[in-house]
Amino acid sequence: MAIGPRGPRSREERMTPATDTNTGAGPKVRLKTSAMIASIAAEGQRTKPAPFGNALAELAKDRPEIVGMTADLGKYTDLHVFAKACPDRYYQMGMAEQLLMGAAAGMAHEGFVPFATTYAVFASRRAYDFIHQTIAEENLNVKLACALPGLTSGYGPSHQAAEDLALFRAMPNMTVIDPCDALDIEQAVPAIASHQGPVYMRLLRGHVPLVLDEYDYRFELGKAKLLRDGADVLVISSGILTMRALEVARTLEADRIGVAVLHVPTIKPLDTETILREASRSGRMVVVAENHTVIGGLGEATAGVLLRSGVTPKFRQIGLPDEFLLAGALPTLHDRYGISAEAMARSIKGWL
Template sequence: MTTTSAAPQKKRLTTSAMIASFADPGQKTASAPFGHALAKLAQERPEIVGLSADLAKYTDMHIFRDAHPERFFQMGMAEQAMFGAAAGLAEVGLVPFASTYSVFATRRAYDFLCLDIAEPNLNVNIVGALPGLTTGYGPSHQATEDLAILRGCPNLTIVDPCDSVDISQAVPQLADHNGPTYLRLLRGQVPTVLDEYGYRFQLGKAAELRTGRDVVFISTGLMTMRALQAAARLEADHVDVAVLHVPTIKPLDREAILRVARTDRLVVTLENHTVIGGLSEAVASTIAYAGVGSRVVPIALPDEFLAAGALPTLHDRYGLSTDAIVSKVKAELGGLTASVDPAPPTV
């Protein structure tokens, strides 16, 4: 009797939509910068506590949990209860960092954030992972409108960091801030970019990372990394681009924005957020209220629910990739549009 050996089992493939990473291949990164920064800060400050809505591993809060288990609170999948508990902890003098996905912090628990935390102006730090288009899971997990929701909340400070440098330096300043904060968290292997620019995070302040005569990019979050990449690419075409990084969305550094906008340069805003209610509208209103005549060109996500899929594909599709930024700027300037192969003749 002959026997047949079992076919070797194929390794189960993981779809790229499940990998929430926007880092370029081979790019310098730091692992879990938020978790490490919070754990380090907690060594010096016993009042620091951490909370998670059953997502510690996916918000890098597990680093803090493992270092300070007696000061970590697992609240389960209940963001409203977590925010209420964080408010109570702040009322008795502790400094809580409460982590979940941005969609749950904003869509699901806004009323608790607003009335339990922001109205009494408590020092509660909300940490929202997967902001904007940093996951391929689709609309249920893509927090593309979180800034629009939260910018209208009084007392709330909003930070959108570019990279691991921003995050590591922001954590102590958020803890020191007198009032509630919301951090758009970049988690996992986070690119390290700003260390090459002599940059220091300052809460409420923008930073000009490079100067340029022709175009000024006003960017926030991960789009500052893309702005710097696009500026370097455009330099090869003799387009001189300045980059103003705006890590604090609220309060906005209006003086810095007006300083770079009061020129005849093309002003382009870049954000990982819907074009409605985010950085572009904040910059445009700042310029309009000041009577400055600069036109603002937004690079942002469209006002629609986005598709699921692989992040590189989605960033190309929705205009956040470096290639898309370069093409957009060339088209706006005119005469520098990228060459396109002509369509084949019809037969």
């Protein structure tokens, strides 16, 4: 661990904000960290603090086999809440994701249910082989909760997990979850703890938006949920793009465009029955929206389901491009890459 003027610094505190490459001509500007890891909540939007950490601490009261493990990122994955509630069941493994995954596998072998946290890039790239060989192949009861999924960091490719869903979808035995908001996370935690086998869950941290409580929503592992109906467009979405899709649906009502939103929090196993039922309704364009590269994620998984079943609506994808993404302020990047609510609305209107 590096030593700063006030003592040891965590890995995130040591990171230097990257240069904003989206400023165009003129001198390059050094961005404040807050602009690069800003909350995904819109101004004035309702939020809940640390839904993952609080849900896990609450669950652990009656589940003594649950342990929390991290790779020097307890504070930045909200696992510090669990650490405070259950200090004797909290393991700080240092900056070594491979060690974290191997130790989590060992804990699972001994009957514990480890929740291992790190950043999504470190789990999906740095520790992939350890997860594959020591956790997934053994079908062990390890739960991976990984922060900064997709484009939720402006630090550039080293911290933008644009391909994590594709990687973990391809791993046998692995269940893959992409929650939308604080409610989704709170309800997913006990569900994945009860599931036997490894789980990879994307993690939203800090003050997380709260939107799904307005839609009588309840998380069910392996189930997609139709949040609202509409006659013109069906948006099939996961993660924070479900939140954006709901914003788009309200915006396009003013143009008399009816947008249905089907939230798919479980990427694997995919709820093919619900997807086929909704996509088979005639007259609707199907748009898959995800905070992930268009390669190998929910979009291509959905396209495969539709084609194999002979269902062929007009089909479009909203997602991150197949390229290394720029560093910069998140609102700028989201609009540049087409995943802001405004950019999504423009795309959908242009396709109709």
